[in-house]
Amino acid sequence: MTPSSVGIKDVAAEAGVSVATVSRVLNGHPSVSPASRTRVLTAVEALGYRPNAVARSLRTDQTRTLGLVISDVLNPYFTELARSVEEAARALGYSVIIGNADERPELQDHHVRTLLDRRIDGLLVSPTDGGSPLMLDAVRAGTPLVFVDRWIPGVDVPVVRSDGRRAVRDLVAHLHGLGHRRLAIIAGPAATTTGSERVEAFREALREHGIALPDTYIGQGDFQADSGRRATERFLALPEPPEVVFAADNLMALGALDAIRAHGLRVPDDIGLAAFDDIPWFVHTDPPVTAIAQPTAELGRAAVQALIDRIEGRRPQSVTLPARLVVRRSCGENAPVRRSNP
Amino acid sequence: MTPSSVGIKDVAAEAGVSVATVSRVLNGHPSVSPASRTRVLTAVEALGYRPNAVARSLRTDQTRTLGLVISDVLNPYFTELARSVEEAARALGYSVIIGNADERPELQDHHVRTLLDRRIDGLLVSPTDGGSPLMLDAVRAGTPLVFVDRWIPGVDVPVVRSDGRRAVRDLVAHLHGLGHRRLAIIAGPAATTTGSERVEAFREALREHGIALPDTYIGQGDFQADSGRRATERFLALPEPPEVVFAADNLMALGALDAIRAHGLRVPDDIGLAAFDDIPWFVHTDPPVTAIAQPTAELGRAAVQALIDRIEGRRPQSVTLPARLVVRRSCGENAPVRRSNP
DNA sequence: CTGAAAGCGCTTACAG
DNA sequence: CTGAAAGCGCTTACAG
Numbered sequence: 001m002t003p004s005s006v007g008i009k010d011v012a013a014e015a016g017v018s019v020a021t022v023s024r025v026l027n028g029h030p031s032v033s034p035a036s037r038t039r040v041l042t043a044v045e046a047l048g049y050r051p052n053a054v055a056r057s058l059r060t061d062q063t064r065t066l067g068l069v070i071s072d073v074l075n076p077y078f079t080e081l082a083r084s085v086e087e088a089a090r091a092l093g094y095s096v097i098i099g100n101a102d103e104r105p106e107l108q109d110h111h112v113r114t115l116l117d118r119r120i121d122g123l124l125v126s127p128t129d130g131g132s133p134l135m136l137d138a139v140r141a142g143t144p145l146v147f148v149d150r151w152i153p154g155v156d157v158p159v160v161r162s163d164g165r166r167a168v169r170d171l172v173a174h175l176h177g178l179g180h181r182r183l184a185i186i187a188g189p190a191a192t193t194t195g196s197e198r199v200e201a202f203r204e205a206l207r208e209h210g211i212a213l214p215d216t217y218i219g220q221g222d223f224q225a226d227s228g229r230r231a232t233e234r235f236l237a238l239p240e241p242p243e244v245v246f247a248a249d250n251l252m253a254l255g256a257l258d259a260i261r262a263h264g265l266r267v268p269d270d271i272g273l274a275a276f277d278d279i280p281w282f283v284h285t286d287p288p289v290t291a292i293a294q295p296t297a298e299l300g301r302a303a304v305q306a307l308i309d310r311i312e313g314r315r316p317q318s319v320t321l322p323a324r325l326v327v328r329r330s331c332g333e334n335a336p337v338r339r340s341n342p
Numbered sequence: 343m344t345p346s347s348v349g350i351k352d353v354a355a356e357a358g359v360s361v362a363t364v365s366r367v368l369n370g371h372p373s374v375s376p377a378s379r380t381r382v383l384t385a386v387e388a389l390g391y392r393p394n395a396v397a398r399s400l401r402t403d404q405t406r407t408l409g410l411v412i413s414d415v416l417n418p419y420f421t422e423l424a425r426s427v428e429e430a431a432r433a434l435g436y437s438v439i440i441g442n443a444d445e446r447p448e449l450q451d452h453h454v455r456t457l458l459d460r461r462i463d464g465l466l467v468s469p470t471d472g473g474s475p476l477m478l479d480a481v482r483a484g485t486p487l488v489f490v491d492r493w494i495p496g497v498d499v500p501v502v503r504s505d506g507r508r509a510v511r512d513l514v515a516h517l518h519g520l521g522h523r524r525l526a527i528i529a530g531p532a533a534t535t536t537g538s539e540r541v542e543a544f545r546e547a548l549r550e551h552g553i554a555l556p557d558t559y560i561g562q563g564d565f566q567a568d569s570g571r572r573a574t575e576r577f578l579a580l581p582e583p584p585e586v587v588f589a590a591d592n593l594m595a596l597g598a599l600d601a602i603r604a605h606g607l608r609v610p611d612d613i614g615l616a617a618f619d620d621i622p623w624f625v626h627t628d629p630p631v632t633a634i635a636q637p638t639a640e641l642g643r644a645a646v647q648a649l650i651d652r653i654e655g656r657r658p659q660s661v662t663l664p665a666r667l668v669v670r671r672s673c674g675e676n677a678p679v680r681r682s683n684p
Numbered sequence: 685c686t687g688a689a690a691g692c693g694c695t696t697a698c699a700g
Numbered sequence: 701c702t703g704a705a706a707g708c709g710c711t712t713a714c715a716g
Contacts, residue, residue, distance in 0.1 A: 005483075007693060007694085008693065008694065009693085017702080017703085018702070018703045019693090019694080019695090020695080020702070020704080020705095021701085021702065021703075023694070023695055023696085024696095024701095027695080031701055031702085032701070032702085033701055033702085036701080048479070050455070051459065051693085051694075052400075052459070052693055052694065053459040054396055054399045054400045054405070054460065054461050054693080054694090055400050055692070055693035055694040055695090055708090056694055057694090057708095058394075058396045058397050058400050058692090058693080058694075058707095058708050058710085059694050059695050059696085059707080060695065060696095061708070063396070073421055073424060073425050074418075074421060074422065074425060076416075076418070079415055079416060079421055080416065083415050083416060083442060083444075086442060090452075097439050097440075098439075100425060102425075110432075113392070114437055116392065117392055117394070117395040118395045119394060119395070119396050141347075225622070254622055254623070254626070257625075258625070261625075261626070280567070281623040281626075281627070283599075283600070283603070284596070284599045284600075284603070284627045284628060285623070285627055285628065286626060286627065286628035286629070286630075288628075349710085350709065350710065359686080359687085360687045361687090361709090361710080362686070362688080362689095362711080362712080363686065363687075365710070366686090366712095369711080371712095373685055373686085374685070374686085375685055378686085393709085393710075394708090394709055396710090397708070397710040398709080398710055399692095399710090400693065400710075401692050401709080401712085402710085402711065402712095403692070
C-alpha cells in the first residue's frame with residue numbers, strides 16, 4: 001500500500017477506533033481520551049498517513065489558501081512582493097497560489113477563474129487592466145479580495161499600495177536642480193492605476209517648476225522591457241530629444257538602457273535615466289540608476305494581513321506606504337550642470 | 343444567491359434535467375441530446391455556474407495540477423524557469439502551484455508536503471539538498487516526479503537539466519587565454535548537484551591547463567547574494583587574491599560585485615568576475631559580465647513534457663541541454679594581458 | 685439518451 | 701469520551 005493511498009479508515013482500523021476519533025485527534029479536538037490519542041498518533045506514524053486536503057476542503061468549505069495574481073513574474077518587484085506574501089501567509093497558516101498575468105488581461109482572468117474554481121479563501125490581485133467583469137463579479141459574490149500595488153477605482157475593496165507622488169515630486173525637483181528641463185516619461189498602461197498615476201504625478205511636478213510635458217515626451221509603455229526600448233528609440237529620434245528619461249518601472253528602464261546602448265549613446269552624458277522601482281542591480285549598472293524605491297516586503301505583509309482580516313471576519317484596512325527617492329548617478333549627479341566646481 | 347454558491351443541482355433544476363446530464367454536458371460526454379445540451383448550457387450561463395474543482399478532484403482523483411518547488415524565487419533564473427513551466431503546463435491543460443524553498447531544506451520539505459497533501463498530479467523539483475526522505479518516500483509511493491536543474495543522485499527519476507561542463511571548460515580556456523592564472527570560484531552547496539558539479543568542472547578544466555585550485559580559492563556559498571559577498575571578502579583578504587572570481591550563480595555574482603565595490607576596487611582592472619547563469623542585467627552592469635547561459639525556457643518546457651508523459655502513462659525522457667559561454671568584458675577582455683596590441 | 689444512486693475522504697452535529 | 705451517520709459537490713457505472 002502506497003502512503004498516498006492510506007486513508008483515515010486505515011488509520012482508524014489500525015488504532016482500533018472510529019474515523020470520527022481519528023479526525024478529532026488530527027484536528028486537536030479537546031474531547032479525546034489520552035489513550036485514544038496515543039493510539040491514533042501511533043497508527044498515523046506507522047502508516048505514514050497524511051490527510052487528504054482535497055476532501056477536507058470539500059467538507060469544511062475552506063482551503064486555507066490564498067490566490068495571488070501578479071502582473072509579471074519576471075519583474076523583480078513582483079517577485080519580491082510574492083515572496084513576502086507567501087512568507088506572511090505561511091506564518092498565519094495559509095498557502096498561496098501565484099498566478100502570473102504577464103500584463104495580459106485575458107491571462108489575468110484565466111488565473112482568477114482558475115483560482116476561484118479552486119475555492120481559494122481569498123484573492124490578492126494587482127490588476128493588469130481597469131476592470132475585469134470577472135473580478136467585479138467575484139467581489140459581488142462575496143469573495144474576499146484585496147488589491148495590492150494596483151487597484152480598480154470605484155470598487156469597494158481594500159487597497160494596499162505605496163504612494164509614489166511625493167517621491168516623483170522629489171525626483172523632478174532633483175532633476176530640475178541638476179539643470180535638466182527636457183524631461184520625458186515612459187508610462188505604464190493608462191488602464192492601470194500605477195500607469196496613470198505616475199504620469200500624472202510627473203506632469204504635476206513638472207508644472208510646479210513651470211515645465212510642460214509635451215505628448216512627444218510621453219512614451220506609451222506596458223511595463224515590460226520591449227516597450228521601454230521602443231519608447232526610448234522614439235525619444236532619441238526626436239529633433240530635440242529629452243535630457244532625461246523617467247521609466248515608470250524597472251523593466252522599461254532595462255529596455256531604455258538597451259536602446260540607448262544600441263544607439264552608441266552613454267548615460268548620463270548623452271541622456272539621463274531614472275526609474276520607478278528599485279532593484280539590487282541598479283547599484284551595479286553602468287551607471288548606477290537613480291530610482292524610486294517602494295517598501296515592497298511591507299506591502300506584501302500588509303496585503304496578507306488585510307486579506308486574512310477580511311477572510312476571518314475582521315475589518316480589513318487599506319494601507320498606503322510612502323515610496324522614496326534613491327539618488328545615484330544616472331542623471332548626471334556627478335557633474336552638476338549649473339555650477340562648475342573643481 | 344451568490345455565484346459561488348450555485349451548484350450543479352441548481353443548474354439541473356433550472357434546465358429541467360438531472361445532475362448527471364449536467365455533468366455530462368460539462369464534461370463533453372457524447373451521449374447527450376442536442377436539446378438537453380442547449381438547455382444545460384443556457385442554465386449554466388444564466389446562473390453563472392462554475393464547477394467546484396475541489397469536489398471534482400475528490401471524485402476523479404486528479405487535480406490537473408503540477409507542483410513546482412524551486413530553490414529561490416528571487417533568482418531570475420528560477421523565475422524564468424517557473425514562467426516557462428507554467429506556460430507549458432497551461433498549454434497542456436494543467437495549472438501549476440509554485441513553492442519557494444529559499445534554499446532551505448526544511449522549507450522545501452514544507453512545500454513538498456503541502457503539495458502532496460493537495461494531491462497534485464505530479465511534482466517538478468529542483469532540490470535544495472542531497473536527499474530529503476520525504477521526497478524519496480513520494481517517489482516510492484509512486485508520485486510522478488521529475489527533477490529539473492538540480493537532481494538527487496541514485497534516485498530513479500527523470501532529470502531535465504543543462505550540462506555546464508563544456509561551457510565551464512570554455513570559460514577557463516578563455517580566462518587562460520587572457521593570461522589569468524589565479525582563478526577562484528564561489529561554489530554552491532556541495533549537497534546540490536549544480537553546487538558540486540560546477541566546482542568539479544572548474545577544477546578539472548584548470549588541471550587541463552596545469553593550474554591547481556587551492557582550497558583558499560574555493561569560496562563556500564549557498565547560491566544567495568550574501569554568501570557571494572562574504573566569499574569575495576575572504577578572497578580579497580588573501581595575501582595573494584585571485585585574478586578572477588567565478589560565481590556559480592548570478593546572485594552570488596551580485597554579492598561579489600557588492601563586495602568588490604565596497605572595497606573600492608574595480609572590475610576588471612583590479613579583479614575579474616564571471617558568473618554561471620546569464621540574466622538581462624549582465625549586459626548593463628559595470629562592466630558587462632561574462633557569463634554562462636542556460637537554455638532556461640527550453641528546460642522548463644522539457645521538464646513539463648517529461649512530467650506529463652509520466653503522469654499520463656507514457657515513458658518520460660531525461661533531457662540534458664548544453665549551456666554556452668557568453669563573453670563580455672568583466673574578465674579584462676578589452677585589454678588582453680599577453681599580447682600588447684595597438 | 686437519461687436518471688437514481690453510490691462513493692471520493694473527510695468533518696461534525698447528534699445521541700449515547 | 702465515542703461512534704454511526706449524514707453530507708460537502710461532483711462523476712460515473714448501472715439500468716432502463
